[in-house]
Amino acid sequence: xxxxYSSLLAIGFLISIPYWAFQMLRHGKYGSxxxxxxxxxxxxxxxxxxxxxxxxxxxxxxxxxxxxxLVSGLRQKFPQHRVVISTTTATGQKLARSRFGENNVFxxxxxxxxxxxxYLRLLHPELIVIAETEFWPNFLRLAKASGAAxxxxxxxxxxxxWRGYHRFRFxxxxxxxxxxxxxxxxxxxxxxLQDIGAPAQRIQVSGNxxxxxxxxxxxxxxxxxxxxxxxxSAHPIIVCGSTVEDEEPLLLRAxxxxxASYPKAVMIxxxxxxxxxxxxxxxxxxxxxxxxxxxxxNGDPVYGGVxxxxxIGELASTYALADVAFVGGSLVPKGGHNIIEPAQHxxxxxxxxxxxNFRDMVELFRSRDAVRVAGPAxxxxxxxxxxxxxxxxxxxxxxxxxxxxxxxxxxxRTLAALEGLLQPPRERPEMSRAGRGIV
Numbered sequence: 050x051x052x053x054y055s056s057l058l059a060i061g062f063l064i065s066i067p068y069w070a071f072q073m074l075r076h077g078k079y080g081s082x083x084x085x086x087x088x089x090x091x092x093x094x095x096x097x098x099x100x101x102x103x104x105x106x107x108x109x110x111x112x113x114x115x116x117x118x119l120v121s122g123l124r125q126k127f128p129q130h131r132v133v134i135s136t137t138t139a140t141g142q143k144l145a146r147s148r149f150g151e152n153n154v155f156x157x158x159x160x161x162x163x164x165x166x167x168y169l170r171l172l173h174p175e176l177i178v179i180a181e182t183e184f185w186p187n188f189l190r191l192a193k194a195s196g197a198a199x200x201x202x203x204x205x206x207x208x209x210x211w212r213g214y215h216r217f218r219f220x221x222x223x224x225x226x227x228x229x230x231x232x233x234x235x236x237x238x239x240x241x242l243q244d245i246g247a248p249a250q251r252i253q254v255s256g257n258x259x260x261x262x263x264x265x266x267x268x269x270x271x272x273x274x275x276x277x278x279x280x281x282s283a284h285p286i287i288v289c290g291s292t293v294e295d296e297e298p299l300l301l302r303a304x305x306x307x308x309a310s311y312p313k314a315v316m317i318x319x320x321x322x323x324x325x326x327x328x329x330x331x332x333x334x335x336x337x338x339x340x341x342x343x344x345x346x347n348g349d350p351v352y353g354g355v356x357x358x359x360x361i362g363e364l365a366s367t368y369a370l371a372d373v374a375f376v377g378g379s380l381v382p383k384g385g386h387n388i389i390e391p392a393q394h395x396x397x398x399x400x401x402x403x404x405x406n407f408r409d410m411v412e413l414f415r416s417r418d419a420v421r422v423a424g425p426a427x428x429x430x431x432x433x434x435x436x437x438x439x440x441x442x443x444x445x446x447x448x449x450x451x452x453x454x455x456x457x458x459x460x461x462r463t464l465a466a467l468e469g470l471l472q473p474p475r476e477r478p479e480m481s482r483a484g485r486g487i488v
Contacts, residue, residue: 050220050223051186051187051190054186054187055161055162055187058160058161058187059161081139081142081156082139082142082155082156085155085156085158086156086157086158086159086164087158087159087164088158088159088161088163088164088165088166088167088168089167090155090167090168090171091155093151093152094133094152094153094155094171094172095171096152100129100130100131100175101130101131101172101173101174101175101176102130102131102132102133102172102173102174102175103123103127103130103131103132103133103174103175103176103177103178104133104134104135104168104172104174104176104177104178104197105119105120105123105132105133105134105135105177105178105179105180106134106135106136106157106177106178106179106180106183107134107135107136107141107145107180108136108137108138108141108157108180108181108183109136109137109138109140109141110138110140110141110144110361110362111259111386111387112136112141112180112181112203113134113136113141113144113145113148114144114259114262114365115180115181115203115257115258115259115262116134116178116180116202116203116258117148117262117263118258118261118262118263118460119178119202119258119460119463119464120132120134120148120149122460122461122464123464123467126464126468127471130175130176131153131172132149132153133153133154133155133172134149134153134154134155135154135155135156135157135158136154136156136157137156137157140323140361142154142156143361143362144361144362147362155168158188160185160186160187160188161187162187162191165187165188165191165192166191169191169192169195169197173195174192174195174197175196175197175198175471176197176198176199176200176467176470176471177192177197177198177199177200178200178201178202178467179199179200179201179202180201180202180203180258181201181202181203181204181205182201182204182205182206182210183201184221184224184225186224189224189225189227189228190224190227192227193227193228198229198230198470198471199227199228199229199230200228200229200230200231200232200466200467200470201228201230201231201232202232202255202258202463202467203232203234203255203257203258203259203459203463204231204232204233204234204238204242205233205234205235205238205409206238206241206242206245207384207405207406207408208405208408209384209405209406211241211244211245214241214245215244215245218244218245218246219246221245221246222245222246223246224246225245225246225247225248226248228247228251229251229470230251230253230466230467230469230470231247231251231252231253232253232254232255232462232463232466233252233253233254233255234254234255234256234257234409234459235254235257235409236254237409238254238409239252239253239254253466255459255462255463255466256456256458256459256462257410257456257459258459258460258463259387259389260389260453260456260457260458260459261457261458261459261460262389262393264393265365265366267366267369268362268363268366270343270360270363270366270367271363271366271367271369271370273348274317274351274356274367274370275370277348277349277350277351278315278351278352278370280350281313281350281351281352282313282352283313283314283315283350283351283352283353284311284313284314284372285307285311285314285315285372285373285436286314286315286317286370286371286372287304287307287314287315287316287317287371287372287373287374287375287432287436288316288317288319288364288367288368288370288371288373288374288375288391288396289316289317289318289319289374289375289377290319290364290367290368290374290375290376290377290386290390290391291319291320291321291364291376291377291378291386291387292318292319292320292321292377292378293320293321293322293377293378293381293383294325294381295381296377296378296380296381296383296401297318297320297329297332298332299380299381299425299428300316300318300375300380300428301316301332301333301336301338301355302429303428303429303432304316304338304355305336305338306429306433307432307433307436308353310433310436310437311436312353313352313353314352314353315351315352315353315354315355315356316354316355316356317355317356317358317367317370317371318355318356318357318358319358319363319364319367320359321377321378321386323359323361326357326359329357329359330342330357330359333355333357338354338355339353339354339355340354340355340356340357341354341355341356341357342357342359343356343357343358343359343360343363344359344360364390365390368390368391368393368394368396369394369396371391371394371396372396372397372436372442373396373397373398373399373432373435373436373442374391374396374397374398374399375398375399375400375428375432376388376391376398376399376400377401378401378403378406379400379401379402379403379404380401380402380403380424380425380428381401381403382403383403384403384404384405384406384407385400385401385403385404385405385406385407385411386406386407387407387410388400388407388410388411388414388420388449389410389453391449392414392419392449392450392452392453393450393453394446394450395446395447395449395450396446396449397421397435397442397443397445397446397449398414398419398420398421398445398446398449399420399421399422399423399428399431399432399435400420400421400422400423401422401423401424401425401428402422402423402424404422413452413456414449414452417448417451417452418445418448419445419448419449419451419452420445420449421435421445
């Protein structure tokens with residue numbers, strides 16, 4: 050079965066090379082770390098380590114943020130182990146390097162044995178921790194055969210993923226046998242894991258790590274913007290984060306209504322994908338809305354327009370400036386994004402009616418009247434209603450912060466469960482049996 054999978058993966062990879070090449074040339078995507086993805090271990094990783102490593106994989110920015118406190122806890126609890134982090138996306142890589150140190154961060158290899166083996170040989174991981182749900186068959190097989198314990202933490206199965214996994218659960222069941230521990234976010238995620246083939250006795254519910262994410266020191270842009278808003282008497286401030294294609298026109302039309310009542314209002318607009326920054330700038334110019342680009346801004350007063358946050362890693366802190374926050378990917382059917390960052394700042398939150406990827410989190414907040422949900426037609430009216438009602442807006446933000454605090458503790462539960470996988474010491478078989486014979 051693994052030989053068939055590897056053959057199909059290789060064929061698919063070869064067929065898709067023109068697409069990847071186009072994306073690299075057009076948008077600069079996927080070129081970063083190509084050598085590392087193909088198994089060429091970067092020299093920065095080849096530092097002396099005393100014992101085995103703990104390898105933690107976090108796909109992108111959201112997962113990196115989720116595991117930040119977990120990484121800190123692992124380093125404190127297991128100082129004899131080197132903790133290294135892999136990511137898939139360039140944005141996740143950048144954030145991980147800034148948080149965990151460049152010498153401990155690398156790109157996750159493609160799911161070919163020739164790309165995976167060099168990392169297993171160098172790092173000798175005693176424990177491999179996968180954030181959320183990254184089920185790569187060859188990686189799981191080789192990791193397990195190398196002697197490492199394998200755990201999936203903060204596991205969640207979205208509605209869309211569940212349908213796909215359920216269809217191939219007869220194949221997944223074999224792959225999932227290579228995982229020693231599944232730590233699910235919710236009881237529903239645990240049920241879905243069991244449904245797709247995870248052994249019931251290996252599944253626990255530990256909560257959502259993202260609730261434990263500590264606020265980092267704000268970047269300088271926050272103080273600079275706050276000063277600029279004070280100088281110009283800008284008010285109200287609306288932060289629209291992680292927006293996606295076809296969503297910005299809906300938001301900007303609503304913002305034009307806001308400007309009619311609040312001429313000094315500001316929208317901080319942060320598109321989800323960096324390759325779309327230029328397109329959104331063109332859209333703003335076409336609509337005739339005054340705007341400032343973060344990358345070109347020199348500190349001038351900002352009011353009565355849009356501040357385009359065309360940078361990476363600054364959105365989370367700018368929620369602190371908001372009177373109202375909208376979390377994107379939810380006015381159009383993209384599944385939504387994490388609402389924890391604005392909740393940390395006690396900001397009134399609005400999401401659209403497409404939040405399937407965060408169904409349990411949004412439902413929890415809704416059950417406590419800590420978030421408002423609106424479709425494209427209702428969004429402008431809801432936004433204006435909150436802006437005009439200071440008491441309700443502030444109470445909504447306070448309930449969001451209280452709801453967040455009530456859910457903390459997943460990091461400690463996860464650390465306790467992982468500790469059980471590291472004791473007693475595991476015997477490490479030779480790589481010859483596990484790592485040869487399959488591409």
